[in-house]
Amino acid sequence: MNLIETKMIVIPTAIPDVLLIESKVFGDERGFFFESFNARAFEQVTGLKHEFVQDNHSKSAKNVLRGLHYQVAPRAQGKLVRVVQGEVFDVAVDLRKSSKTFGKWVGEILSAEKKQQIWIPPGFAHGFLTLTETAEFLYKTTDYYSPEHERSLLWSDSAIGIEWPLDRAPILAAKDAAAKQLAEAEYFT
Numbered sequence: 001m002n003l004i005e006t007k008m009i010v011i012p013t014a015i016p017d018v019l020l021i022e023s024k025v026f027g028d029e030r031g032f033f034f035e036s037f038n039a040r041a042f043e044q045v046t047g048l049k050h051e052f053v054q055d056n057h058s059k060s061a062k063n064v065l066r067g068l069h070y071q072v073a074p075r076a077q078g079k080l081v082r083v084v085q086g087e088v089f090d091v092a093v094d095l096r097k098s099s100k101t102f103g104k105w106v107g108e109i110l111s112a113e114k115k116q117q118i119w120i121p122p123g124f125a126h127g128f129l130t131l132t133e134t135a136e137f138l139y140k141t142t143d144y145y146s147p148e149h150e151r152s153l154l155w156s157d158s159a160i161g162i163e164w165p166l167d168r169a170p171i172l173a174a175k176d177a178a179a180k181q182l183a184e185a186e187y188f189t
Helices: 039-046
Strands: 008-012 019-023 027-028 032-035 054-061 065-071 077-087 087-094 105-112 117-120 126-130 134-141 150-152
Touching: 008 039, 019 039, 027 150, 054 117, 077 087, 077 105, 077 126, 087 117, 087 134, 105 117
Parallel strands: none
Antiparallel strands: 008 019, 019 117, 027 032, 054 134, 065 126, 065 150, 077 117, 077 134, 087 105, 087 126
16 A cells, blocks of 8 residues: 555654644535545554544634643553644643653644644643634544543643643633643653
8 A cells, every 4th residue: 555545644743753644635516525534544654553442522612722631651542633623723742751852842723624633642741722613623542531540731831831822811621720730740751
């Protein structure tokens, strides 16, 4: 199988392990079609073989900021994320202490119109800010949700310095407003 057959390409991000994935979209006057996920194509273009065990779907109003969430070992999750309605600013923060990009972040605008996805490996915190009136967000995970392993990293930690496209204070869940700063967070090796 070659890349033309997979209909999927990887676009590098500032953090090499976080991958922006673009699929070939077939459209005409009737609408469009694309493969949002194909295990063989994903493995071919990323070099990664993961079993996804859970799909999640959320809907958020404008200015809702969800995250930065992650799960610690042994229940760390990789996530393949996309937007099916609206637009978000999606962020991943490297929490792998041995990584040269530890504490760094990468952000991308994901939208239903662009149909791009982001692969966020285990060892990263993840969050997003809704930019449109509403946005629906889908993500596949490599491990099941585990409340006892879930952690939150403070979205506004100046040690990380995420440049959120905000024009006012975001709408946060209580756990996200009370999240830990990078200096006190649990890391990965």
